[in-house]
Amino acid sequence: MQFRHQKVSVTAPARLHMGFIDLSGSLGRHFGSIGVALNEQATRLTVAGADRRLISGPSSARAEKCLATLCKALEVPDTLEIHIESAIPEHVGLGSGTQMSLAIGAALNAFYDLGLSVRDIAKVMVRGLRSGIGIGVFEQGGLVVDGGRGEHTVTPPLLARMAIPEAWRFILVFDKRGQGLHGLQEIQAFQELPPFPRREAEQLCYLLLMQALPAIAENDIVRFGEVITRLQRSVGEHFAAVQGGIYTSPEVAAAMEWLAEQGAVAVGQTSWGPTGFCMVNGAGRAEALVELARRKFAASDTLVFIGASARNSGGLVVVE
Incomplete structure (x- = not known):
C-alpha cells in the first residue's frame, strides 16, 4: 500500500468523566455518562513514513500496542515513525487509553486515506465498552452525554453535546503516588458492585436533563x-466498597473537601481516580484558588x- 501524505499530526484531548447515570441497567440501558473535554491535558503525536517501525516519546509501550492492533485489523503497513510529543498520564482518570487509541487510529486513517470514522476506530480498538465520553470528546469536544449500552449498542451513542461557557474553569487535583483501577481490576470491580437503585437512576436522569x-x-x-x-456523591458511595471510599485517594478527598469550603462547585473524582476535580467561575479565581x-x-x-479549561472542539488532525 502506498501512502499519500508525508506526515500526520493529531491532538487528542483528555476528558473528565463526571459520572455514570445507571450502573445496573435497571431502566433498560446500562451506564450512560457525562463528561467534558480539557484543553491543557492532551495526547499529541505525529506519524510519518519510515523504513522501519520507530516509536518515541512518553507512553511509547501503549502506543506500540495500539499501532500493532490497528495495523493488523486495518491491513496497513506498520513501517512508520511515531513521535509522541505529550501523552495524557496513564490510569489517573483522564481517558489516556481511549485517546491514545483514537489518536493513532486517526493518524493512520489520514495517512493511508482509509475513510474511517472515529467510531470505526473505537470499534476496532474495543473502546466504549462502558463509557462513550472519550469517543464523544474526540469527535466534538465540549460537554457530552452518552446513552450507555443497550441491546444493539456498538459504541454508546452521543445524546447531547454543549459548549462549556468560556469563563468556567476546572481545578484538577492529582495524587502522584497512585493510579485508579484499570484493566482486570476494573472489570472485577464492576462485577462486585451491588445493584444500583432504580429510583436513584431515575433521579439522576431528571437532574441531568432538567437542571444540569x-x-x-x-x-x-x-x-x-x-x-x-x-x-x-451518589456514584462515589456506590463505588466506595471497591475503591476504598468515595475517593480513591484520602489525600485528594481532603483537598476536595477544602476546595468546596472555598466555594468551588462540581466537586468529585474523574472515573476511578485518583484525580479529583472541581469548578469555579473565572480564570483569575481559578489561578488564585490553585495557589491557595x-x-x-x-x-x-x-x-x-493545576488549573484547566474546557475544550469546546474535538480532536485535531493535521495532514501535511
Whole structure:
C-alpha cells in the first residue's frame, strides 16, 4: 500500500468523566455518562513514513500496542515513525487509553486515506465498552452525554453535546503516588458492585436533563455544580466498597473537601481516580484558588494542583 501524505499530526484531548447515570441497567440501558473535554491535558503525536517501525516519546509501550492492533485489523503497513510529543498520564482518570487509541487510529486513517470514522476506530480498538465520553470528546469536544449500552449498542451513542461557557474553569487535583483501577481490576470491580437503585437512576436522569444541561445553556455554574456534586456523591458511595471510599485517594478527598469550603462547585473524582476535580467561575479565581491550595497542602508531597479549561472542539488532525 502506498501512502499519500508525508506526515500526520493529531491532538487528542483528555476528558473528565463526571459520572455514570445507571450502573445496573435497571431502566433498560446500562451506564450512560457525562463528561467534558480539557484543553491543557492532551495526547499529541505525529506519524510519518519510515523504513522501519520507530516509536518515541512518553507512553511509547501503549502506543506500540495500539499501532500493532490497528495495523493488523486495518491491513496497513506498520513501517512508520511515531513521535509522541505529550501523552495524557496513564490510569489517573483522564481517558489516556481511549485517546491514545483514537489518536493513532486517526493518524493512520489520514495517512493511508482509509475513510474511517472515529467510531470505526473505537470499534476496532474495543473502546466504549462502558463509557462513550472519550469517543464523544474526540469527535466534538465540549460537554457530552452518552446513552450507555443497550441491546444493539456498538459504541454508546452521543445524546447531547454543549459548549462549556468560556469563563468556567476546572481545578484538577492529582495524587502522584497512585493510579485508579484499570484493566482486570476494573472489570472485577464492576462485577462486585451491588445493584444500583432504580429510583436513584431515575433521579439522576431528571437532574441531568432538567437542571444540569439547562444550567449550561443559561451560564449557571452554581446549579450545574450542584447536580454534578450530587451525581458524584451518589456514584462515589456506590463505588466506595471497591475503591476504598468515595475517593480513591484520602489525600485528594481532603483537598476536595477544602476546595468546596472555598466555594468551588462540581466537586468529585474523574472515573476511578485518583484525580479529583472541581469548578469555579473565572480564570483569575481559578489561578488564585490553585495557589491557595498549593500553600495549604504544601506539607504534602503527594498532591499536585493545576488549573484547566474546557475544550469546546474535538480532536485535531493535521495532514501535511
